[in-house]
Amino acid sequence: MVSAPAVAPVAAPTVAPAPPVLPEAVLPIEDAVEEEVEIVAAPEPEPEVKRSWLSRLKAGLSKTSSNLTTLFVGARIDDDLYEELESALLVSDAGVEATQWLLDELKKKVKAERLTEAAQVRTALRTLLIDLLQPLQRPLVLGRDKPLVMMIAGVNGAGKTTTIGKLALHLQAHGQSVLLAAGDTFRAAAREQLAVWGERNNVQVIAQESGDPAAVAYDSVHSAQARGTHVVMVDTAGRLPTQLHLMDELKKIKRVIAKAMSSAPHEVLLVIDGNTGQNALAQVKAFDDALGLTGLVVTKLDGTAKGGILAAIAKTRPVPLYFIGVGEKIEDLQPFNATEFVDALLS
Numbered sequence: 001m002v003s004a005p006a007v008a009p010v011a012a013p014t015v016a017p018a019p020p021v022l023p024e025a026v027l028p029i030e031d032a033v034e035e036e037v038e039i040v041a042a043p044e045p046e047p048e049v050k051r052s053w054l055s056r057l058k059a060g061l062s063k064t065s066s067n068l069t070t071l072f073v074g075a076r077i078d079d080d081l082y083e084e085l086e087s088a089l090l091v092s093d094a095g096v097e098a099t100q101w102l103l104d105e106l107k108k109k110v111k112a113e114r115l116t117e118a119a120q121v122r123t124a125l126r127t128l129l130i131d132l133l134q135p136l137q138r139p140l141v142l143g144r145d146k147p148l149v150m151m152i153a154g155v156n157g158a159g160k161t162t163t164i165g166k167l168a169l170h171l172q173a174h175g176q177s178v179l180l181a182a183g184d185t186f187r188a189a190a191r192e193q194l195a196v197w198g199e200r201n202n203v204q205v206i207a208q209e210s211g212d213p214a215a216v217a218y219d220s221v222h223s224a225q226a227r228g229t230h231v232v233m234v235d236t237a238g239r240l241p242t243q244l245h246l247m248d249e250l251k252k253i254k255r256v257i258a259k260a261m262s263s264a265p266h267e268v269l270l271v272i273d274g275n276t277g278q279n280a281l282a283q284v285k286a287f288d289d290a291l292g293l294t295g296l297v298v299t300k301l302d303g304t305a306k307g308g309i310l311a312a313i314a315k316t317r318p319v320p321l322y323f324i325g326v327g328e329k330i331e332d333l334q335p336f337n338a339t340e341f342v343d344a345l346l347s
């Protein structure tokens with residue numbers, strides 16, 4: 001039996017509503033072939049590490065949380081309260097669609113449950129936000145295939161290479177062998193960044209001097225098949241010389257990976273910078289339309305990110321959010337947990 005740890009816990013203890021679309025890549029265990037897939041929950045980080053991680057998330061989201069919570073203090077439940085909440089949600093990058101949905105549902109709840117205190121409305125908002133974000137909380141299931149091929153896309157500076165590095169170490173700690181493909185062949189510095197990192201951390205990196213990124217990806221999959229490697233992660237460029245179209249290049253990489261292994265890529269992940277506001281949503285749509293995304297990673301939630309963008313994604317393009325990042329260290333990348341996130345947003 002193939003040992004197959006998941007990088008995220010199988011399911012939160014809270015009840016998750018079924019997501020509208022269940023990508024094949026993240027089928028829950030009961031739907032998966034049992035002989036091939038075994039899910040082991042990711043080890044809980046040390047309490048100390050976890051506390052520090054959560055406090056960094058809270059600090060990153062502090063502007064939004066103060067906007068969202070102060071408006072309830074000593075407030076009456078009236079049009080002013082709803083208007084203030086609407087502004088705070090829009091400012092948090094939640095976008096028009098999610099903001100409208102939250103307000104409508106909140107008003108319904110206030111009526112149905114005959115809420116009379118602003119604090120109760122805040123609690124109702126927490127429940128609605130968790131309902132909205134819960135479908136994004138999905139585990140990344142490993143061991144479905146060997147190698148499991150993951151293609152990592154995203155605009156320049158989003159955090160692709162950093163995330164690949166963190167994931168590689170995380171997966172190795174789960175007993176998974178990892179091979180990296182330096183598919184960002186357009187910048188020598190990018191290739192070297194990955195090569196140096198791989199050497200330092202004892203992770204195999206496939207790179208090519210002059211490069212066709214699709215060829216690098218192809219070689220990597222073959223090499224992993226020959227060596228019996230568990231996971232291949234394909235890094236890609238976020239910006240190309242102007243005569244090439246990024247999406248066409250990425251589609252080609254995806255096609256060529258499928259030629260090397262027909263079931264691959266098993267995951268197409270988009271890395272987005274949590275500070276880019278509504279632009280992040282535009283990126284999710286564009287990359288999903290072009291590549292068919294199976295998962296997201298949102299980085300830099302420790303910065304000036306406002307956090308509401310997750311609500312916008314959940315409402316308009318609910319691609320599973322596997323990991324969120326709050327810093328540059330390896331333990332700064334953690335599985336996304338909707339309740340944890342909403343509590344940071346409303347703390």
Ligand SMILES: Nc1nc2c(ncn2[C@@H]2O[C@H](COP(=O)(O)OP(=O)(O)O)[C@@H](O)[C@H]2O)c(=O)[nH]1
Pocket residue numbers: 154155156157158159160161162163238271299300301302303325326327328332
């Ligand atoms: N503060 C913070 N910085 C991050 C995070 N993830 C990545 N970075 C930084 O963002 C910059 C760009 O990252 P990189 O992985 O090279 O982006 P790429 O162009 O998408 O490959 C680097 O300086 C990273 O250290 C994060 O979660 N928090």
Ligand SMILES: [Mg+2]
Pocket residue numbers: 160161162184190
């Ligand atoms: Mg990079």
